[in-house]
Amino acid sequence: MKKIKFEASGHLYENMDELPQEDRCLMEEAIKATQSSYAPYSQFKVGSALLMEDGTIITGSNQENAAYPSGMCAERVAIWKAGATFPNKKVKSIAITANSPHKIVDRPVGPCGACRQTLLEYEVNQQEPITLIFMGEVGNVVKTSSISEMLPFSFDGSYLH
Numbered sequence: 183m184k185k186i187k188f189e190a191s192g193h194l195y196e197n198m199d200e201l202p203q204e205d206r207c208l209m210e211e212a213i214k215a216t217q218s219s220y221a222p223y224s225q226f227k228v229g230s231a232l233l234m235e236d237g238t239i240i241t242g243s244n245q246e247n248a249a250y251p252s253g254m255c256a257e258r259v260a261i262w263k264a265g266a267t268f269p270n271k272k273v274k275s276i277a278i279t280a281n282s283p284h285k286i287v288d289r290p291v292g293p294c295g296a297c298r299q300t301l302l303e304y305e306v307n308q309q310e311p312i313t314l315i316f317m318g319e320v321g322n323v324v325k326t327s328s329i330s331e332m333l334p335f336s337f338d339g340s341y342l343h
């Protein structure tokens with residue numbers, strides 16, 4: 183037996199103004215996308231924006247449902263929209279943000295486990311990492327260079343064939 187360590191690394195920015203221009207523009211699209219959030223139950227409005235390899239931007243927002251589990255996160259709305267619209271285009275990066283009328287979201291909002299798993303599927307298929315950039319409404323921004331980094335010992339299709 184030996185002890186092992188698994189850790190993610192990335193960059194922490196003081197706020198979005200510090201981001202490289204391409205990332206900042208993508209985050210601005212994610213912020214705009216929160217406006218289309220349908221979150222009457224949680225009021226937690228999440229926006230996401232994907233940058234495709236050719237510069238196309240695809241946005242998503244969370245869509246809730248009176249039958250709570252039937253709602254969907256912003257990240258999966260966006261990645262499935264991308265997959266369904268441009269099945270052959272690679273995804274370069276995804277920006278995520280959230281805001282709420284109840285409190286200022288001042289910590290980075292990382293994608294939930296199910297969204298990480300869903301994003302991983304696309305990252306594995308395209309054989310190129312997807313950069314993840316996430317923040318709250320204000321404050322620090324986290325940037326990591328791949329989805330797999332955020333999911334150690336992840337499960338993917340390679341186990342099945």
Ligand code: THU
Pocket residue numbers: 221224226228243244245246253254255256257292293294297
């Ligand atoms: N939500 C997202 O859209 N993305 C996440 O990664 C975490 C949670 C949404 C789902 C639900 O509409 C609301 O935030 C509260 O959980």
